[in-house]
Amino acid sequence: MPVDQAVVVFSDIEMGCGTPTDDFPHTDWLAELFLSYNRGEWTARPVDLVLNGDTFDLLKTSINGSYPHLVDSAVAVAKMKRILAAHRPFFAGLRAFLDHPAAPRRVFFTVGNHDFELLFPQIRQMIREAVGRGADRIHFPGLSVDLGDVHIEHGSQADPLFRLEPEHPFIHWQGRSILNLPWGAVALLDVAMPLHDVLYPCDRARPRTSVLTMLPELRNLMLERYWHYWTRDWLGSWWSASDPVKGLSWQLFRQVAARLQSGDASIQLDPRLETEIAEGPQRLTVLGHLHDASWRSQGARKVLRTGCMRDEFLVEDDGRVGRVLPKVYAEVLLRHGTTRRSHLVEVDGPRGAHAAMPASINEVLAHVRGFRPDPIAEAHGALAG
């Protein structure tokens, strides 16, 4: 088949800071996968590598044991340093991929809801420096990129929890430029992340909803914590106008009410926003974010959704942790900017190596029982005492 451009799209790699909570301890393996696109049938073709959001898990990277929700460039740089130190082979892999004499190579980083920090010029510079030679062919197009008739974006812009205001990505506050984080990200940083050292196995378990059904105590604990957070902490901050990222909108109120009511805090897309993304002249849209790979048609458009690259595990009804799920990414072949073939590729991660996981998800319960339901009351109690 005559082809003059190839686009390879990976999403949700979610590289962390190298601790047991790092969801992707496989950068050697990933670098080798990148390099496979410099061999065989790919040798003479121009290849664009698109890292389509949540490449870095900056949302789940702490600094000095805490998860600040006021993220300026200094906070972003401190977090990125930890990820860089833990994932050197990723950057070496990009360098080797870009260093291909037989045909052009480019790398694109689009922004996902775990790596909004890519919007800071300082973070882009750190990535370029870590890659070194060939870094002039690394591009940061922002929330999405169009290559030929292909539209590529992470997909969190269709998620009301994690949608970034595209016109106002930053807030200027007390002389600092801070990320205008969507309320879902702020709530995660404040409520879920302080418990992450204990709860991370649940975050890696699939299917997502069945874990909450399996562990009603965990579901109740999280609902209670979120309830107190929204009704007291968030509303208080909004009322006193003391926190620039804790705004209030009708949509936020509706979403919080719906999620607390259903007890399902998992990702829910707004169908209207989702349709908007896949409108326009492009023939193919490639998305990620949900971690569930899919193929669908929307009018004359085809929508490919990649799965995740990070480690996720099948959990049986009795809580036993089963095998690591395969990783799914996308390949698109074009000629003169027109898609000629596109598909999803399913691969297994490196054999015998995976992120940390207990034998049973029930092991988390013992820890959940150790938590008081309300950290704010706890803190107040400590102050009073």
Ligand SMILES: [Mn+2]
């Ligand atoms: Mn995402």
